Amino acid sequence: MYKYVIRRLLVMVPVLIGVTIVISSIIYIAPGNPARIALGANANPEAVQALEQQMGLHKPPHVRYIEWVGNILHGDFGESIRGGREVSAIIAERIVPTIELAVVAMIITLVIALPLGVISAVKQYTWADNLSMLFAIFWISMPSFWLGLVLILVFSVRFNVFPTSGLNGAIFSATWLSYIALPAIATGTRRAGLLTRMTRSSMLEILNEDYIRTARGKGIGEAAVIYTHAMKNAMIPIITLIGLQIPLIFSGTVIIETVFSWPGMGRLLVNAVMARNYPVIQGAVLIYSIIVIVSNLMVDITYSYFDPRISYD
Structure with missing residues (x-):
């Protein structure tokens, strides 16, 4: 396992x-003078020239790229054009709320999708199955931003249950939960629809295997068959x-x-x-790219836990 992780x-x-090459090419791909665009059309030439010097636009592209990567390796992401703050400090402030939102949204996705998918597979062609699939199709078809606006309109404006925007309170506190509830639901429920369908499909395939029928024939309880034998083997595609x-x-x-x-x-990037x-x-x-790469590595490592036949040695 350790050798595999090192190779990855x-x-x-x-x-x-x-x-990093693609990211550093953004300035050259984007139309117009970045310094003039950042300062506005009415900026005086001296200010534009000073910002060009600050951004290093007078240097060749390969020199700017090497300097940027070298600074990143030392933890220096440069300075923001607006305000002059260090980019690393800005990202450090903003990455925590994003991770909190993503984790809660994923928890909501799993709490909804896994039970519904299992019930739908076990109760195939019943009203429970039809209701679960209706739920899945409904949420897959609903854009997250539209759901967010509906949630604000209903639970914030109409009933005044949750705050409309922002973040406040210590993590896991009641105040924090009230602020994160709506954005997490808007983010997580749409993913739950797709995962519900995948869980149902994977469970149906496993429930038709011979060893599941053998386990039932030995008198093992249905709950043990589903959650001990079937669920664990169905987790790989999930x-x-x-x-x-x-x-x-x-x-x-975003x-x-x-x-x-x-x-x-996300909001930082949009602004x-x-x-x-x-x-x-x-x-x-x-930072987003690193998160994606690391998450893929963690998923590959998780495979070996649910299926011992998968070995990276």
Whole structure:
């Protein structure tokens, strides 16, 4: 296992190099002068020239790339064009709320999808199965941002149960839960629809296996058959889908954080794009890329726990 992890970490190096090349090319791909766009059309030439010097636009692209990567290796992501704060400090503030939102959204996804998928498979072609699939299709078809607006309208404006936006309170406190509830539901329920269908399909395949019929023939209780024998063997495709959903949840927070004014990485990235704040854009996109790569590695490692036949030695 350790050798496999080390190999995967080594493979991450060229992937990250490719990501940094793409990210560092943003300034050159984007139309217009980044310094003038950031300062506005009415900025005086001296201010534009000073910002160009600060951003290093007068240097050749390869020199700027090498300097940027070298600074990142030392933990220096540069300075924000707006305010002059260090990008690393800004990201450190914003990454925690985004992780909190993504984790709670994933918990909501799993709590909804796994039981519904199992019930739908066990009760195939019954009203429970039809109701579960109706739920899955309904949430898959509903955009997260639209659901977020509906939740705000109903639970914040109409009944005043939850706050409309922002984040407040210590983690796991009642105040914190009230602020994170709506954005987490808006993010997690749509993913739950897809995962419910996958869980049902995977469980149906396993429940038709010979060893499941043998376990039932030995008199093992139905609950033990489902959750001890069937569920664990059905988890491989489910884990694969969960691994694919993790990056989607993080990318989905970009819209949800804007709808709910959530102080996370997604809203930071949107504001940075609108302001053409390239140092912040580069740092945020790089962090998102690292999260995606690490999540894929964690999913691969999880395979061996649920299926001992999978070995990385």
